Amino acid sequence: MLTKAKRANKIEAKFELKGSGTRILRSWLVRHLQSFFFSLGLMAREPLATLLTAAVLGIALALPGGLYLLLDNVNQLTGHWDKGGHISVFLKTEESDAAAETLAQELRSWNEIARVSVITRAEALSEYRSMSGFAEVLDAFEDSNPLPAVLTVEPRLEVQKPSRMKDLVARLSELPQVEVARFDLQWLKRLDAIVEIVLLGVYLLAALLALGVVLIIGNTIRLGIENRREEIEIANLFGGTNAFIRRPFLYGGLLYGLFGAVIAWGILALGFALLQPSVARLVYLYGSNFELVAPSGPWALALIAGGSALGLLGAWVAVGRHLSTRAGD
Amino acid sequence: MIEFHNVTKRYRGGVEALRNVSIRIDAGEMVFLTGHSGAGKSTLLRLTTLVERATRGHIIIGGHNLTRIPPRKIPLFRRHIGVVFQDHRLLRDRTVFDNVALPLVVSGHGHSEIGRRVRAALDKVDLLGKEKQFPVVLSGGEQQRVGIARAVVHKPPVLLADEPTGNLDPDLSKEIMGLFAQFNQVGVTVLIATHDLDLVHHFGDRVLLLRNGQVVDGLG
Structure with a gap:
């Protein structure tokens, strides 16, 4: 028969302070669950x-x-709203419709610009006549048309941010044929x-x-x-x-x-x-x-x-x- | 199995709970630790479970010098020790089964193994039929037996008990101590702190007497 002390020694001589690797792995998921x-x-x-x-x-x-x-x-x-954003470029009154068409052609090659349409002097006049109610006043000019040709410039989508639009408007304004280029930046900025x-x-x-x-x-x-x-x-x-x-x-x-x-x-x-x-x-x-x-x-x-x-x-x-x-x- | 070499424990404020204590408890021994309250019994047990560390001296348990066990290894060390408390400290919102299972859950045992070992432990303390009940419906003696089942369910080589019969009448106390003796019979090293000297003499095992933080008798 074993003595008590011997039995105790059989149970455990030295405490094991390491977890066994496989058991740790196996029980990891179990523990989390x-x-x-x-x-x-x-x-x-x-x-x-x-x-x-x-x-x-x-x-x-x-x-x-x-x-x-x-x-x-x-x-x-x-x-x-941005998609509707376009720049109105008013040409000088001495520029002819043909000159307007030439300029439009040139602008179409610019990177920033998606589309350019021309409103000839005659079109502008008839539009103004029908829209404004100043038909009689215009009649006083008789044959001479006081309105300039206008180019409607539609910039590419990626240009439609206030800062880049401002640059584009500035470049357009500097062209010799252009009287003024206008884009209502204010509301977009605000x-x-x-x-x-x-x-x-x-x-x-x-x-x-x-x-x-x-x-x-x-x-x-x-x-x-x-x-x-x-x-x-x-x-x-x-x-x-x-x-x-x-x-x-x-x-x-x-x-x-x-x-x-x-x-x-x-x-x-x-x-x-x-x-x-x-x-x-x-x-x-x-x-x-x-x-x-x-x-x-x-x-x-x-x-x-x-x-x-x-x-x-x-x-x-x-x-x-x-x-x-x-x-x- | 448990060795103290010139161990001193000084608490903040300068109180020395243990003074230069040297003891040796062999594997398979059952030892009683007695002395008045404040003599250092609880401190000695707290040092043994690494709840606190000694101010001076060395403690060697299960072949490990406790001063060299880093904090992250403390949980692994404690898995080799079973603890029984005076107020049994069962969790009121858990069934008897879940209370006893805690040491196994803590060390990541599988479901079926937990079931088998918890029932074996409850069988040893004669409470197999009460595994689904909550601690509050059990008597004081039964609650303490659940506490003992919890302390031995993971088959620790060392079993510590701090005043395990403090709240029980003499007959129940004898029954509880008998349980400790049974575990000792199968080779578990048992250290019981108690001030119930009648009971201690009834069992006739070695008695360590602490007074003012020093061992004054029972060095064996």
Whole structure:
């Protein structure tokens, strides 16, 4: 019969402080799944609290998400207007229609210009006669036509930005045959400036709300850590690694972010559905072919990925602050 | 299995909980650790589980010098030790089964193995029928037995207990100590801190007596 001491020696002579490689690999996925479902289970146990937190996160995420959609729509709308942008080049009155045609031919070879059409002096006169109501005044000129020929220059799409349009207008003005080249840059500049300010505002708001999301999730996770102090200490004493103890909380944050993003998407999809008919009617009244840009698949994916990432970040911050002081470290 | 060489533990503020303690507990021994509260029993156990580190001296457990175990290895070290607490420290929101399974879950065992070993441990403490219940519905003695099942489920070579019978009546205390003796019979090294001297004498194992942070008797 073995003595007690010999039996003890048989059990374990020296503590093994290495995990076996294959078991680590095999259990990695198992552990992550365990943590994931454990976190999910904790949330499911308190559905109302989980839903409330997720709803707060959803609203916080819906605001920047919605503003981004709005901006997307504004961009699309101004895109429609840009296409109508053209420069009116008034030639000097002594230039003949033939000279106008020659100049138009020359301008068509310019890189920046997509199309040039000529309004001859006669055409200009008849147009003016019919449109302006000054027919009698024009009649006083009898045979001499006071109006110059006009070239309508349509720049290429990529040139249709305030700075490049300005350059083009300047070059056209310097041509010897040209009296004046005109393009109403002012409204385009103003719109650009407004869009820029709104965009900056959206970024600022998005940053603030993202910080809000991180703080909300961080605080939720912190409370979870406080509620489960006992469990954490026990797991710690029975050899739970830092990673093991942190993992469920990190998954918790990720899941909160994910749920929040899904709720945000729901809010925005609903808002879009409610707005759609009214916008369609307004657009119809303006006779435009503008269509409201719907929340797209990639956009929804970005929202959900962003929400989850913020959730993970919030949990990471909370876990780092509240689980860092570990016994024995 | 457990060796202390001139170990001193000084807490912040200058209180010396252990003073120049040297002990040696062989593999397969069952040893009682006694002394008044504040004599250093808990501190000695906390040093053994690396909850705290010694201020001076060396502790060698399971062939490892604890001062040389880096923080990231502490969890792996603790997986070789089972701990029983005075207030058993069961998790109230988990079933008996889940409470006992914790040390196995922590070290990443598979589902079926966890089931088998948890039932084996519960069988040893005679609580096999109560695995689905929550700790609150169990009696004090039963709760402590669950605590013991949790401490041995991962088959640790060393079992530590801090006042495991502190809240129990004498009969239950004897029953609990009997369980420790059973585990010791199969080769587990057992160290029990207690101030219940009657019980200690009943079992007749080696007794280490601590006074003011020093071992005054039972060096063996």
